Amino acid sequence: MQHIGSRGIHPRTFHIDPSGRMLVAEHNLPVTVRDGDRLRVVAAGLSVFRIGGDGKLEFIRKYDIDVGDESMFWMGLVEL
Structure with missing residues (x-):
C-alpha cells in the first residue's frame, strides 16, 4: 500500500496507539552517515506518524x- 521513510536509522520497534490513529517508530541507535563530503549523526529517537x-x-x-x-x-x- 505504501512505503514511507522512518526519518531515522534502524527502526527496531513500533507501536500503534489504541485508537489506531497514530504510529510511533523507535530508532535505537545514533548512526554517523556520509552527507556529501561531510559526516553527520542521525540521532536515535521516536518518529511519530498519523494513520489516515x-x-x-x-x-x-x-x-x-x-x-x-x-x-x-x-x-x-500506554493509554491513560
Whole structure:
C-alpha cells in the first residue's frame, strides 16, 4: 500500500496507539552517515506518524533522544 521513510536509522520497534490513529517508530541507535563530503549523526529517537482513514501514514515529527553510548532497546505506548 505504501512505503514511507522512518526519518531515522534502524527502526527496531513500533507501536500503534489504541485508537489506531497514530504510529510511533523507535530508532535505537545514533548512526554517523556520509552527507556529501561531510559526516553527520542521525540521532536515535521516536518518529511519530498519523494513520489516515485509508491506512496511509503521514509523518508528523521526530523526537531526537540522546542515548549516549547506550541504545534504546524497546518502546511502547500506554493509554491513560
